[in-house]
Amino acid sequence: MVDDIDKKILQELKDNARISFANLAREINLSPSAVRERVQKMEDLGVIQNYVVQTDNKMLGYDLEAFILIKVFPGKLKHVIQSITEFPEITEAHRITGNQNIHLKVLIKDQIHLQKLLDQLMDFGDTNTFLILTRIGD
Amino acid sequence: MVDDIDKKILQELKDNARISFANLAREINLSPSAVRERVQKMEDLGVIQNYVVQTDNKMLGYDLEAFILIKVFPGKLKHVIQSITEFPEITEAHRITGNQNIHLKVLIKDQIHLQKLLDQLMDFGDTNTFLILTRIGD
DNA sequence: CATGAAAGCATAGGTTT
């Protein structure tokens, strides 16, 4: 379903998702049309979900990033899950195992906005916030 | 330094990083060359860091994702930070504030591999693992 | 999966505002 050639293609796209099919074809010694067909197939299958740009958030005026764990109040989980999409600050949200059931990654301009967000999240459950200091690796 | 037009460009690239400059130009009513210049400038400034593909990890044979918090043993932090890049399972790593000082996101084939990883990480400090059940939103 | 041809796109340099 996804063979070694497909994996090579994915590896290249992980490095540079804007590479042209022609250049990608040269990298892996295949014709451009074959590469295109494989990529299309993976898009159709859902193996490839999206192509995104990664930005320097500090340069865009967002000085704070944090992880927030929430222990949602009993019976409120469904409501919380629905509400989460309405927060533009939340860049990632996951249900997780353990004593706390929601894990958020948030991107925020400054301390004041973080405080406001936490005030709102407190209606959902008990929160536990970890500020991100630096990214490791890359 | 980054104006409203640049922000529009970034928004489009967040949706689809493989869009052509020509199409992007049509979306925001600018000439292709102007769009290209702006993108180039943002790449040079470091505002745009990278273009990446997002994949369905389950379809690629990785059934488990987890967050792992580590309270690193005293004096070992520098060593841990250097070692982290050598784990292919670790897809994201951050230094964080709080009682625990490292936050990892890991991508793993199955429980056996998770166990192996946790055994290795236990040399770094006390670990706290949260399995990811589902992604919320999107 | 490769080839080939038509249409569309990227890119550089010069021009305009």
Place this chain on the structure above:
DNA sequence: AAACCTATGCTTTCATG
């Protein structure tokens, strides 16, 4: 300075084998 125009070479796309 920032956006545009234009020409050349590449890339994408799709039909055909």
